Amino acid sequence: MDRVDKLLQVRHVVDLNPHIQIDTACCAACDDRCLWFCPAGCFEAGPEGIAFQYEGCLECGSCRVLCPGVSWDYPAGGRGVTFRFG
């Protein structure tokens, strides 16, 4: 099963303000680990380097711990990933 299909099963309450910002200045010296550790596929390799999209984020915090270019905060109260079962 494809990850995209799995992500369709996740409930998100969209926060219009991104809770994660990335500064790609550190990408040059990096092994593109974000492509592998992010369980939601929020990081993608594009023609202009790593592109980031916060919308499908599962708020696991892996990028917070593993990527020095990430500024990470919680989305607004009640927003973001909202598990129905957990």
Next chain:
Amino acid sequence: MTETCDVLVVGAGPAGTAAALTAARAGLNVVVLERGEYVGAKNLTGGMVLTRVLADLIPDYADRAPLERPVEHQRVMLTDGPRALTLDIGNATFLDPPHNGFTVLRRAFDAWLADEARAAGAVIVTGAVVDDLILERGQVVGVRARLPEGELRASVVVLADGVNSLLAQRAGLRREHRPHDVSLGVKELWRLPAAVIDQRCGLRRGAGAAYAVIGDFLQGIPGGGFLYTNKDSLSVGVVVSPLDLARRQVTADQVLEGFKRIPEIARLTEGGQLVEYGAHLVPEGGYAALPQLSGGGVLVAGDAAGLVVNTGLLLMGMNLALDSGRCAGQAAVAAIRRHDSSAAGLADYERRLGQSVALTAMRAHRRAPALLRRERLFVTYPRLVNDLLADLVTVGAGPKQPFWRLARRRLRGKDALDLAQDAFRGARSL
């Protein structure tokens, strides 16, 4: 306007709720702030909650909690390709009180725990993100939250904000996790009729099983697969080192797909319907990575304090969260009664924790994190064991050799010293 309370708890997971419940029962004025839309919205686990601490906190929990299945069978599976060796540790007495562990789904379980705290008098506010701590003369005196009130003041603040505890870092109690001190868990929930689960897992009606699996599906990445039976669903997932995912250039979800392809796992989930996918970090630094657990006006409990034990076969976090939350609640009560919530007044928390199930377990398993980073454990040994046992049950061309002779030949190729060392270390740390 600034509101004031006795104890302010950040986070309504098991750690926060246990702290709130304990303090509210002692008659204190308790407020819990939770960032999720509802309690449990942000939380995800394997998982089986061990019941000893839960039973201490809420003696009649079994009659009221939204528990999925009492776990009668704990199954350890070593896989190598299509081969699987399953060790079934069954105990029928676990079906009756005092049980041993129950499978749970966190939205329902956390919501119920929160209701218990509410019934004891705690106020639980959802949709409330705490951004910062208010400090005065080095003492935490409250929090800044994304709420109309803005600031809330309290005699004691309990940080039960989970593995990504930004607040414990801001309070200077904890450093950032080192990348190899965290594991990433990804989990899927598969809906299946209860009777199908009973039948496929060989369970009497309503009884539960917990599977812990290691093998070559991990591709050498430290971690493991798990499967837990719920009433009418299966929790299926892997917990893996995110740093090693990057090293191997594979995603956690791909490891999980490999796990589900193991025939012994595939036949359990077959025909089910995927109803949720999620991910969550696990703090796995162990005893050596424990932060400072208390300071002036502040206590840290549960995942925020890194209180998780992973023996490779059993992941324990919820019971440690409940236990440390209870200790934090007790310490807050004692400090407030003495009108001393300074660092010295709250130091009692560490003493209580020192005697608790939580810290005793952390200390006992302090060698597990280093051991569990060894690749041999996840590939070589499952293969070796499957090879050895295949020799027992299969007949090749030529005369059948006695088992001991085949076994000796299989073991000869391996580094006997490694094996002996790991066996010794394993026995000491698990």
